[in-house]
Amino acid sequence: MMTVGIVGLGLIGGSLAKAYKSSGVATVLGYDLDASTKEFACLSGVLDGTLTRETLRSCDLILFAIPPRAVVRFIRDHADDFTANPMLIDCAGTKRVVCDAVFPLAKEHGFLFLGGHPMAGSHHSGFKYSRADLFVGAPMVLVPPTFDDIRLLDRAKSLLAPAGFGHISVTSAEDHDRMIAFTSQLAHVVSNAYIQSPTAGSHKGFSAGSYQDLTRVAWLDADMWTELFLENSKYLLPEIDTLIACLQDYRNSIAAGDAQALRSRLNYGKHRKEEVDG
Numbered sequence: 001m002m003t004v005g006i007v008g009l010g011l012i013g014g015s016l017a018k019a020y021k022s023s024g025v026a027t028v029l030g031y032d033l034d035a036s037t038k039e040f041a042c043l044s045g046v047l048d049g050t051l052t053r054e055t056l057r058s059c060d061l062i063l064f065a066i067p068p069r070a071v072v073r074f075i076r077d078h079a080d081d082f083t084a085n086p087m088l089i090d091c092a093g094t095k096r097v098v099c100d101a102v103f104p105l106a107k108e109h110g111f112l113f114l115g116g117h118p119m120a121g122s123h124h125s126g127f128k129y130s131r132a133d134l135f136v137g138a139p140m141v142l143v144p145p146t147f148d149d150i151r152l153l154d155r156a157k158s159l160l161a162p163a164g165f166g167h168i169s170v171t172s173a174e175d176h177d178r179m180i181a182f183t184s185q186l187a188h189v190v191s192n193a194y195i196q197s198p199t200a201g202s203h204k205g206f207s208a209g210s211y212q213d214l215t216r217v218a219w220l221d222a223d224m225w226t227e228l229f230l231e232n233s234k235y236l237l238p239e240i241d242t243l244i245a246c247l248q249d250y251r252n253s254i255a256a257g258d259a260q261a262l263r264s265r266l267n268y269g270k271h272r273k274e275e276v277d278g
Contacts, residue, residue: 013065014130023162095173115143181235
């Protein structure tokens with residue numbers, strides 16, 4: 001029976017806690033700044049106890065489901081409380097801020113840390129929306145301190161197995177942040193901007209799947225995404241610039257009544273979709 005500690009009991013942390021608890025192979029300890037959330041998780045049977053300075057040492061795995069800078073603060077504040085036993089993996093949305101700060105701390109204090117990012121979520125937030133199957137079949141990205149430590153990666157995969165991830169990939173913090181700017185952050189920017197049209201208030205009765213698909217992630221946690229966007233501006237800004245240039249091209253073609261140019265741009269988008277998604 002492994003012991004898992006979860007720091008942060010929102011959607012991601014709560015779902016991790018429920019996944020490990022329902023697996024039947026883990027004792028789950030949790031911590032959240034909101035004491036009522038932690039108490040509810042204990043009363044509902046999701047947690048077996050509270051994650052404290054004393055119980056940190058008993059964990060086989062500690063998962064951090066909190067924003068990047070909060071991960072750094074927590075680990076820095078508790079660096080002397082970790083031993084070589086627990087493996088620490090964060091679940092924050094960007095990796096350079098966390099890994100650049102925590103890899104040196106881990107080396108200095110002798111504990112194990114990997115950056116991580118579970119590629120699953122919902123437009124809802126909070127423990128009440130968490131569920132045990134959120135990560136079943138979902139990808140998990142790991143950023144290890146070194147890429148040639150097979151035993152470390154095998155241990156990480158074994159410890160993460162009860163969550164049900166479908167595929168675990170390994171990358172660098174830099175490559176993670178570059179890719180996530182396109183696959184996640186740009187989508188949130190577009191969705192949030194799209195819904196701000198004055199026409200949106202009259203959509204009922206005229207909207208179907210396209211509207212639902214495009215606006216799903218407009219319902220976001222503004223504080224968290226502000227932090228993520230600003231931390232990853234190096235990669236997010238070029239993606240936004242590329243999108244603006246494409247939109248301007250569409251606009252110019254439509255304004256000029258240029259059917260040939262518009263058709264060419266639309267066909268390129270269709271073929272690009274086929275190319276990148278197989």
